[in-house]
Amino acid sequence: MILTLGLVSALQTGLIGAFAGYYLSESLYDEIGQRALMVAKTVAASPAVIAGIQQRDITRLNDLAGRLASTNEALFIVIGDHNGIRLAHPDPGRIGHSMADDDGDYGERALQDGDAYVALARGSLGNSMRGKAPVTDLVGGEIVGIVSVGYGVDQVEARIQRYNLVLYGVVGVMLLFSVLAAIAIAARFKRAIFGLEPEQIARLFEEQAATLQSVREGIIAINREGVITTVNRTALETLGLQPDTPMVGRPLQEVLPESDLQSVLETGIPDFDREVWLHGRQMIVNRLPVRQGNEIIGVVASFRLRDEVDQVSRQLTRIRQYADTLRSQTHEYSNKLHTIAGLIQLGANEEALALIGSEVSDHQALLHLLLDAVPDPVIAGCLLGKYNRAREMGLKLEIDPGSQMADLPPQLPRDQLVSVLGNLLDNALEATRRHHGEGGTVHLSMTDLGQELIFEVDDQGAGVPESLHDHIFEKGVSTKPGEQHGIGLFLVQQFINRWGGSVTVEKLQPAGSRFTLYLPKTPQQEATV
Known part of the structure; x- marks a missing residue:
């Protein structure tokens, strides 16, 4: 039981932990991507950025991109013109080159379709979640450039590792608690079954069933609700019922309405050698309450036909009478024979x-x-x-x-x-x-x-x-x-x-x-x- 409960608990906590880790990772990637996209849209809407692109003021754009990247804790902010040519980049050597040099994507969706989107790509600064947004002229609404904001995947993975440490700790505590609970449940369960193993219980059950059927007295047991839980073959024969009559699981009053077992269940007072009538037959009944601690949980009744008891009593009485007769005759005639023998010897x-x-x-x-x-x-x-x-x-x-x-x-x-x-x-x-x-x-x-x-x-x-x-x-x-x-x-x-x-x-x-x-x-x- 301990092993089974422990394995089940480990499997459950493991699956929950794996799902939680996967969900956390996906949520963090999505959160970082949305953050990159939001920063990209904000930078793209800045009048200073729009003016810098239109004037191709590379110095101003690089200074502005650096400050905004630092403020938003971004890995980089790259600004390009309407052809995807870099005007601002953390690496000065990349300025003037196409943004397609990094991952083959120069921002075609943003520059041609005007869409803002998120992409995961490897560039000159490593793996990053990138948010790309088009820069639109405030007057004519024409797309004049593109802004790409990136957050390093290493940052995301670092946060995931921190969260995973906490998650794994919680999973470990849950697993430990499950094992301790399994040990406690198993110990309590074993006390309830008197320290027996399942195989021993099964063997005892078979022995009890065989013993119950071998007893020549009828036996019926009910639980606290008055429902029959045990009945042997002799009980069915004694009551004149068919051997295949279903009894177990049925209310006693439904099968034997004239029975008085319910009173013993209510009072808890045993009843011995009582003469009752059941199904038109007079019987000698013994009824004993079954207790668990101080609580009555059922009643067991054993009974047999009174004729059988009387027959045994009569047989014993006759044997005793015959023995008394033989003993008295032997004693009396022995004395008389001794007397007659003495008289003959005396002449x-x-x-x-x-x-x-x-x-x-x-x-x-x-x-x-x-x-x-x-x-x-x-x-x-x-x-x-x-x-x-x-x-x-x-x-x-x-x-x-x-x-x-x-x-x-x-x-x-x-x-x-x-x-x-x-x-x-x-x-x-x-x-x-x-x-x-x-x-x-x-x-x-x-x-x-x-x-x-x-x-x-x-x-x-x-x-x-x-x-x-x-x-x-x-x-x-x-x-x-x-x-x-x-x-x-x-x-x-x-x-x-x-x-x-x-x-x-x-x-x-x-x-x-x-x-x-x-x-x-x-x-x-x-x-x-």
């Missing part, structure tokens, strides 16, 4: 058989209930795992013998229902253990009669305070101490919103809470927010 065979029978009968009764009431294996497996989990915690999970959950709609996602039931039962078990300790009971009742699926979960915990009844399903709200809570019931509420059901909470006496879940057998469309 207490009857007691060992009674323990085995009791264990078998409890599980057989639960399995028969689940097989009769809940034919769906996914939900039955979840309840069996929670039953074992309760026993590991020193609690008891009772399932109402009159429960029935066979009429499950086929479109109801089983993994989501398992996640909801699992969260309700986990909360009930933890609340019961915290408040009641070992020996506490959690009661589950299910029915599919009518047009709704109804699940009731009763615990023996401290109960949900009435002040939290309207907020317990909000994200981050929990009755558990510490942080990292308030997610399970929030996911329950999200599923209910999508399916169109409802959930209630009430306080039991003397202690405990009842959560009742209502799910319509026919899903309802959630309203757009």
